[in-house]
Amino acid sequence: MPGGEVYFGPVEDATEGEITYAEFPANYLGREVTGARLVFSGGRVVEASAESGEDFLIATLDTDEGARVLGELGIGCNPGIDRYMKNTLFDEKIAGTVHLALGNSYTNSGGTNSSAVHWDMVKDLRSGGELHLDGEVVQRDGAWVF
Numbered sequence: 001m002p003g004g005e006v007y008f009g010p011v012e013d014a015t016e017g018e019i020t021y022a023e024f025p026a027n028y029l030g031r032e033v034t035g036a037r038l039v040f041s042g043g044r045v046v047e048a049s050a051e052s053g054e055d056f057l058i059a060t061l062d063t064d065e066g067a068r069v070l071g072e073l074g075i076g077c078n079p080g081i082d083r084y085m086k087n088t089l090f091d092e093k094i095a096g097t098v099h100l101a102l103g104n105s106y107t108n109s110g111g112t113n114s115s116a117v118h119w120d121m122v123k124d125l126r127s128g129g130e131l132h133l134d135g136e137v138v139q140r141d142g143a144w145v146f
Helices: 054-062
Strands: 005-010 015-019 027-028 031-033 038-039 045-051 069-076 097-103 117-124 130-133 136-140
Touching: 015 117, 027 054, 027 117, 031 054, 045 054, 069 117
Parallel strands: none
Antiparallel strands: 005 069, 015 038, 027 031, 038 045, 069 097, 097 117, 130 136
16 A cells, blocks of 8 residues: 555544535445535534435444544645545545544554544545644645645
8 A cells, every 4th residue: 555644643532623525425334425524522523414325424423432533633645646546545645635534543643542433534625625733724725835
């Protein structure tokens, strides 16, 4: 598999906000969810919906106590992968994307959340997206700006 991502174990009780995966479907266990929308409060998904596959999304979130917790934040950095391929191990490395994984954390990145689920969902930031660090824009439209 190609390299090309950095990932972190987020503070599991601190995730706040809303994300919509409009660019690419979220694939997990051979199933596809399109237009997934997740709302986080206090580190947990408190609302979830999807254009298609919503029943599967909700059922997966209800797998166990840790499935609704953010287990990973990853940033894609491989410019050689420039298009969605419907293979998460490649798609999460597309330069200009981020991926959030619901469920199990990686202990080597400081994560502590435990779940049977680890579902990477890829968000494309190359057209109008921004990443902020400590209130400063560090990536705009998929390009680093620092």
